Amino acid sequence: MTLNQEEHGPLLAVHSVDEFVFSVPDLGQARHFYTSFGLDVRDEAGALALHTFGHAHRWARIVQADTKRLLWLSLGIYAEDLPRFERRLTQQGIQRIAAPSGAGTEGLWIQDPDGLAVQLRIAEKSSPSQPSAREIPPECANAGRSPSRSRAQATRPLYLSHILLFSADVDSARRFYEDALGLRLSDRSGSAIAFMHSPHGSDHHLIALAKSDGPGLHHSSWCVPSLDAVGIGAQQMVQAGYPQGWGLGRHVLGSNYFRYVRDPWGSYAEYSYDIDFVSPASEWPAADHPGEDSLYVWGPELPQDFVFNYELCESLTRTGTRNTP
Numbered sequence: 001m002t003l004n005q006e007e008h009g010p011l012l013a014v015h016s017v018d019e020f021v022f023s024v025p026d027l028g029q030a031r032h033f034y035t036s037f038g039l040d041v042r043d044e045a046g047a048l049a050l051h052t053f054g055h056a057h058r059w060a061r062i063v064q065a066d067t068k069r070l071l072w073l074s075l076g077i078y079a080e081d082l083p084r085f086e087r088r089l090t091q092q093g094i095q096r097i098a099a100p101s102g103a104g105t106e107g108l109w110i111q112d113p114d115g116l117a118v119q120l121r122i123a124e125k126s127s128p129s130q131p132s133a134r135e136i137p138p139e140c141a142n143a144g145r146s147p148s149r150s151r152a153q154a155t156r157p158l159y160l161s162h163i164l165l166f167s168a169d170v171d172s173a174r175r176f177y178e179d180a181l182g183l184r185l186s187d188r189s190g191s192a193i194a195f196m197h198s199p200h201g202s203d204h205h206l207i208a209l210a211k212s213d214g215p216g217l218h219h220s221s222w223c224v225p226s227l228d229a230v231g232i233g234a235q236q237m238v239q240a241g242y243p244q245g246w247g248l249g250r251h252v253l254g255s256n257y258f259r260y261v262r263d264p265w266g267s268y269a270e271y272s273y274d275i276d277f278v279s280p281a282s283e284w285p286a287a288d289h290p291g292e293d294s295l296y297v298w299g300p301e302l303p304q305d306f307v308f309n310y311e312l313c314e315s316l317t318r319t320g321t322r323n324t325p
């Protein structure tokens with residue numbers, strides 16, 4: 001039995017979204033958006049690297065190109081699992097592909113059913129191994145518990161919780177992420193949306209899949225430690241020139257409180273607080289939920305184009321959609 005099997009059992013599964021990489025037409029616009037959002041945006045070899053303050057991990061990179069487009073995903077695996085994944089992919093007849101231009105060649109490169117390039121690479125587990133931080137103001141007699149506006153801290157997310165990918169066939173994509181990559185279904189709503197966790201322990205979803213006509217990045221979601229941080233983040237983004245979005249609200253599937261901020265390309269960055277957590281090797285009771293439960297318990301009305309895949313409309317992502325309704 002390998003070290004990994006002793007530590008993690010005979011599981012063979014991806015443990016983290018190690019990094020997602022996408023292009024935009026204007027890196028300056030991206031720098032402004034994600035800096036305003038509260039991320040630590042660094043220059044790196046002509047690209048932008050997205051970090052969270054106080055955390056060593058690089059969660060994402062943004063490169064310059066004509067359009068906004070999700071380019072590839074790098075998924076983290078344990079070192080001991082690399083040869084096991086190689087065998088599994090071969091057994092399942094999954095072809096290896098060349099690394100996309102600009103990507104590292106290490107690990108295993110394959111394509112998901114939507115044609116998205118996916119890298120399996122050895123990495124430290126960056127997905128959480130315990131429930132996310134929850135700061136609740138303590139009970140305090142004869143004193144106000146609200147933070148004062150004058151002393152309110154800007155919101156700075158703690159870590160990447162999950163990404164939501166568009167897919168032309170959610171059921172096929174779900175089977176691929178289950179059968180080839182070892183993720184497990186948390187919840188779904190028919191063939192419209194599916195939420196997947198890692199059996200090594202992760203938030204309720206580290207990857208979610210939503211129906212569209214093709215691939216794309218709908219949103220990245222960033223954990224914040226309090227409901228105040230969600231509200232303050234929403235406010236700081238309005239002040240930075242990003243008033244469009246959805247929320248404050250609460251999801252049913254995943255349970256998190258949310259505010260989605262619309263980015264300049266018609267996709268979103270989400271502040272997420274208090275998402276459900278799936279402990280390592282535990283059994284989450286996956287279920288198929290009615291459509292009305294697939295989005296929210298409460299919150300403002302959904303923007304009409306909330307699940308529209310702007311990556312399939314090149315002319316819009318080329319110019320930015322920030323000022324369109």
Ligand SMILES: [Fe+2]
Nearest residue numbers: 164219221270
């Ligand atoms: Fe989300």
